[in-house]
Amino acid sequence: DIQMTQSPSSLSASVGDRVTITCRASEGINNRLAWFQQKPGKAPKSLIYAASTLQSGVPSRFSGSGSGTDFTLTISSLQPEDFATYYCQHYQIYPLSFGGGTKVEIQ
Amino acid sequence: EVQLVESGGGLVQTGGSLRLSCAASGFTFSDHNMDWVRQAPGKGLEWLGRIRERANSYTTEYAASVRGRFTISRDDSQSSLYLQMNGLKTEDTAVYYCVVVAGSGYYLDPWGQGALVTVSS
Numbered sequence: 001d002i003q004m005t006q007s008p009s010s011l012s013a014s015v016g017d018r019v020t021i022t023c024r025a026s027e028g029i030n031n032r033l034a035w036f037q038q039k040p041g042k043a044p045k046s047l048i049y050a051a052s053t054l055q056s057g058v059p060s061r062f063s064g065s066g067s068g069t070d071f072t073l074t075i076s077s078l079q080p081e082d083f084a085t086y087y088c089q090h091y092q093i094y095p096l097s098f099g100g101g102t103k104v105e106i107q
Numbered sequence: 108e109v110q111l112v113e114s115g116g117g118l119v120q121t122g123g124s125l126r127l128s129c130a131a132s133g134f135t136f137s138d139h140n141m142d143w144v145r146q147a148p149g150k151g152l153e154w155l156g157r158i159r160e161r162a163n164s165y166t167t168e169y170a171a172s173v174r175g176r177f178t179i180s181r182d183d184s185q186s187s188l189y190l191q192m193n194g195l196k197t198e199d200t201a202v203y204y205c206v207v208v209a210g211s212g213y214y215l216d217p218w219g220q221g222a223l224v225t226v227s228s
Contacts, residue, residue: 001171034213036152043204043221044152049213056216087152091212094168096142096154 002026002090006099012107019075021102023088028068032092035064035073038101039084047086048073078104108133109215111205116222123195127222129188129205134215136186137161140208143179143190145201146221153201155179157208158188173199195226 003026013019023033031051036044046055048064051071061076075082083106088099115127129141140163143155156169158179167179178191188205202221206214 032212038152043218045218046214046216049209050211089152089154094157095170096157098152098154101151
């Protein structure tokens, strides 16, 4: 099974900061990686698929990059509504799996 | 617009059974693979399984943690997805989400609101 490792598990940042979250797959997954945002008590929201393609309606301050085993999610200028937990997920082979999550908190 | 509404959650004792439903609308349900994903309280997301569309014979895939206990099914005439859960354990306590899979394998938005299942000993 492919294991997804996110880092850091949490971070504190201020509005306007540039934030980068890393996701590493235990084996190559080409670009079959998605990123999700989840706020407390809410369902996850899809942000990015195919490692770098923004879902419709997602602000352009979000971007994704990477291929193979190493991927990043970048928020170019953190906004108040971006404080949430972020998850990566591979969809290369079964079983699909998610990273452990990165909680982005207000500094 | 995609709309997914889960139902059927509740409190059940260990060893018991429960069937979740997911009512879909706003897209051609029969054309899509569908997944179930869960989230235990305060924990991360866990993929549970997939059912493919009719063109792929409604075949299924499961996570090891639920294989043999959970069964995914669908009724395209009702645009509905189901999760039959047997032999429930306390560790199955979670919010359960149904999700639409796009042709390339990623998830469409939005997800449903989720159904809470609580397994008590």
